[in-house]
Amino acid sequence: MSRLLIIGCGGVASVAIQKCCQNSEVFTDICIASRTKEKCDALKDKLAGTTKTRIETARVDADHVEEVIALIKDYKPDALLNVALPYQDLTIMDACLATGVDYIDTANFEPENTDDQEWRVIYEKRCEELGFTALFDYSWQWDYKERFENAGITALLGSGFDPGVTSVFSAYALKHYFDEIHTIDILDCNGGDHGYPFATNFNPEINLREVSSNGSYWEDGRWIETEPMEIKSKYNFPEVGEKDMYLLHHEEIESLAKNIPGVKRIRFFMTFGQSYLTHMKCLENVGMLSTSPIEFNGQEIVPIQFLKALLPDPASLGPRTKGKTNIGCIFTGVKDGKEKTIYIYNVCDHEECYKEVESQAISYTTGVPAMIGSLMVLTGQWKKPGVFNVEEFDPDPYMEALNKWGLPWVVCEDPETVTVWR
Numbered sequence: 001m002s003r004l005l006i007i008g009c010g011g012v013a014s015v016a017i018q019k020c021c022q023n024s025e026v027f028t029d030i031c032i033a034s035r036t037k038e039k040c041d042a043l044k045d046k047l048a049g050t051t052k053t054r055i056e057t058a059r060v061d062a063d064h065v066e067e068v069i070a071l072i073k074d075y076k077p078d079a080l081l082n083v084a085l086p087y088q089d090l091t092i093m094d095a096c097l098a099t100g101v102d103y104i105d106t107a108n109f110e111p112e113n114t115d116d117q118e119w120r121v122i123y124e125k126r127c128e129e130l131g132f133t134a135l136f137d138y139s140w141q142w143d144y145k146e147r148f149e150n151a152g153i154t155a156l157l158g159s160g161f162d163p164g165v166t167s168v169f170s171a172y173a174l175k176h177y178f179d180e181i182h183t184i185d186i187l188d189c190n191g192g193d194h195g196y197p198f199a200t201n202f203n204p205e206i207n208l209r210e211v212s213s214n215g216s217y218w219e220d221g222r223w224i225e226t227e228p229m230e231i232k233s234k235y236n237f238p239e240v241g242e243k244d245m246y247l248l249h250h251e252e253i254e255s256l257a258k259n260i261p262g263v264k265r266i267r268f269f270m271t272f273g274q275s276y277l278t279h280m281k282c283l284e285n286v287g288m289l290s291t292s293p294i295e296f297n298g299q300e301i302v303p304i305q306f307l308k309a310l311l312p313d314p315a316s317l318g319p320r321t322k323g324k325t326n327i328g329c330i331f332t333g334v335k336d337g338k339e340k341t342i343y344i345y346n347v348c349d350h351e352e353c354y355k356e357v358e359s360q361a362i363s364y365t366t367g368v369p370a371m372i373g374s375l376m377v378l379t380g381q382w383k384k385p386g387v388f389n390v391e392e393f394d395p396d397p398y399m400e401a402l403n404k405w406g407l408p409w410v411v412c413e414d415p416e417t418v419t420v421w422r
């Protein structure tokens with residue numbers, strides 16, 4: 001019996017909430033709270049009569065710590081799942097600290113306003129010291145470690161698919177298949193087609209910021225940064241087929257470099273079609289990806305937020321998307337003195353996801369692990385004071401839960417490896 005407060009009611013939240021409602025034995029009570037309460041109420045109405053989970057809804061602006069604290073004091077949850085935006089990570093963690101409630105999220109902190117001078121000074125110092133220029137990094141949330149330890153509460157960071165499941169795959173590979181892992185290639189392939197010339201599969205602002213940034217990878221103890229889309233490859237994905245993919249910076253590289261002992265290289269690749277890349281470059285060239293406010297007809301607008309209003313809502317892609325995703329990791333390393341390579345991956349079918357929860361596979365592959373991370377914390381299987389990434393806990397119960405709750409995985413012991421060219 002447990003009470004979970006869920007903040008956010010977008011594409012990922014909608015899946016996480018429906019999965020909690022399929023598991024009413026653990027999630028006896030949930031409260032869906034977001035900036036737009038009507039969305040929470042609509043989801044509650046949709047689920048009425050289909051679940052034993054008792055659902056409440058609330059309005060909260062999680063940019064304001066005091067509002068989150070008041071909501072926590074009122075609802076008294078055992079844990080809080082943050083599936084709003086990365087901008088709210090720190091205010092929500094502050095509220096959890098103030099009230100002694102466990103915290104789970106799916107993405108690390110980045111600021112909404114990258115012109116904020118206080119943030120920028122720290123960011124520029126980090127770029128120089130660590131050698132990567134992504135706007136997001138774990139330092140902000142890792143900084144809460146001692147405070148969470150002292151408060152006796154758990155923060156579980158990054159329980160989506162990537163980061164999340166890919167990080168748990170890494171812990172599982174290390175536990176069961178290797179004495180030492182030397183390289184990790186994380187491959188994120190979306191073989192789905194929604195029929196639009198251009199749309200993003202999750203929040204456009206977060207997605208476009210990520211994809212238009214410099215790439216980077218970890219090698220021999222340091223970051224190597226590349227131009228956006230500078231490193232290209234092709235891979236023949238099981239159940240999807242051959243796709244072009246590009247090296248990106250991705251947040252789990254930072255935590256895996258710290259938590260997988262002896263790892264020599266970690267790279268992340270994502271597949272993109274040419275149409276997506278051409279649209280993105282054009283939007284970037286005309287300034288539509290900018291996060292800096294501009295004056296227009298006497299009103300201040302942020303170009304990327306205006307673009308978000310024009311693009312299809314990711315939640316609306318569900319009924320149109322056909323095809324499959326394949327996301328996983330190729331590991332090389334040694335076991336009993338012998339070199340070996342394995343590939344652990346999940347394949348998810350967009351149309352099957354839609355049939356089950358009325359959303360496409362990108363929200364599904366993130367929402368299911370968000371529910372599982374909450375399950376691990378609420379059932380005490382992953383619970384200790386401090387701030388942790390998912391690969392720091394025993395991967396076995398999480399891997400079992402993936403099979404049970406809709407994201408079955410495959411271990412291939414003789415995979416094709418990745419060849420890159422620029």
Ligand code: NDP
Nearest residue numbers: 008009010011012035036062084086107160161162202203
């Ligand atoms: P959406 O934009 O669909 O949903 C975001 C939700 O958060 C909306 O309901 C929005 O409310 C709400 N929200 C935004 N600001 C606030 C605020 N200040 N206070 C309260 N609620 C707020 O995003 P997604 O569902 O696509 O993504 C959710 C999270 O999942 C993001 O952090 C994203 O980075 C992460 N993610 C992680 C992945 C992984 O594999 N680890 C993959 C994909 C996404 P409103 O309706 O009012 O706008």
